[in-house]
Amino acid sequence: MSEYFSEELIAQAKETSLTQLAEYYGYHPKHVGNRLYTLVEHDSVRIYNDRTWYRWSRAGNGKESGGSQIDFLMQFCGVESVHVAIKTLLEFQGISVEDRQWKNTLNEKAAIHQAGEIKPREHAEFVLPEAMPGTYRRAYAYLIKTRGLSQQIVDYFVRDLKILYEEKEHHNLVFLGKDKDGIVRYATKRGTADIYGKKYMGDVAGNDKNYGINIVNEKSTELKVFEANIDLMSYMDIKGDFESNKLVLGMTADNPLVQFLKDHPHIKRITFCLDNDDAGMLAMFGNEEKVGLLKKYEMQGYETDTDTVPQGIGCKDWNEYLVYKKTGQDIGCTEPIENHQVEYSRKRKCR
Structure with a gap:
């Protein structure tokens, strides 16, 4: 097979229904307007005309993201290259790229594929990437040298908890989310090198997004909630906290938190350790249109609190703060959240 796809095949790939594709990979599209959808798991995403998507988020580089079905697969579904994404989209439509008569296999009378006519598929099979044999040298090097983590923390996740390993094929980090019985229900990948100037991240296809990476301690009644896995590791490195229960949401929706509390009823107190940016603050404190976490x-009977990075030093999340503490380097500017915290505290006292 040629390394490149023809313009005709690329155009055909972009006829794939985005909502059906999202459902296949375990997401839950929600209708919010005329030909407009969002994802329950990522409510900042908007899908237009079932073909293109857009998301505004100040997390990371503070820029918009979006594009075609190809970009969606690479951003949310663990696909690591444009070539594989196009092939995946064609196969999703039932098209074999080796078949020169692919139009006829789809419809004998029409050459244009109508994505809406495809019958919904079952969710993708959940298969964990093969682990790198031996030691995870690249994973350790990335986490310790680039992200500033201690070897003690990396060892704890790899050897003690067994919820982190290095993928054999692409050397990605693979984080595992287990249910109350220790069965892996969720897995997400994080690249250890830049790809086209961007850090690669993506969930393993077929996972259950009601679960997240978690650490359980039945002797503690406190749960600390994070946005990202490396933020959780950084927090433990900074605070030395090996006692509390911990959970990574991995998205703006709180599905994993709902499931964790259901599975672990001993939790009495929830501390939210989310990012110091607009998305994190909105998630924690809410606004006039959305109730914060x-x-x-608190309305469900839990004690709630926040633990965010210190103000005034330009750090957005716990990993940036860890690097800042070790190097003294100002990572970047973020807007202060003090007003959100003060306003919420004032309202609590006035009840």
């Missing part, structure tokens, strides 16, 4: 779970 603090209020939502």
Whole structure:
């Protein structure tokens, strides 16, 4: 097979229904307007005309993201190259790229594929990437040298908890989310090198997004909630906290938190350790249109609190703060969240 796809095949790949594709990979599209959808797991995403998507988020580089079905697969579904994404989209439509008569296999009378006519598929099979045999040298080097983590923390996740390993094929980090019985239900990958100037991240296809990476301690009644896996590791490195329960959401929706509390009823207190950016603050404190996580779970009877990075030093998340503490380097500028915290505290006292 040629390394390149014809313009005709690329155009055909972009006829794939985005909502059906999202459902196949375990997401839950939600209709929010005329030909407009969002994802329950990522409510900042908008899908237009079932073919293109857009997301505004200040997390990371503070820029918009979006594009075609190809970009969606690479951003949310663990596909690591444009070539593989196009092939995946064609196969999703039932098209074999080796078949020169691929138009006829789809419809004998029409050459143009109508994505809506494809019958919905079952979710992708959940298969974990093969682990790198021996030691995870690249994973350790990336986490310790680039992300500033201690070897003690990396060992704890790899050897003690067994929820982190290095993928054999691409040397990605693979984080594992287990249920209350220790069965892996969720897995997400994080690249150890730049790809086209961007850091690669993506969930393993077929996972259950009601679960997240978690650490359980039945002797503690406190749960600390994070946005990202490396932020959790950084927090433990900074605070030396090996006692509390911990959970990584991995998205703006709180599905993993709902499931964790259901599975672990001993939790009485929830501390949200999310990012110091607009998305993190909105998730924790809410606004006039959306109830924040603090209020939502306080209304359910839990004690709630926040633990975010210190103000005034330009750090967005716990890993940036860890690097800052070790190097003294100002990572970047973020807007202060003090007003959100003060306003929420004032409302609590006035009840």
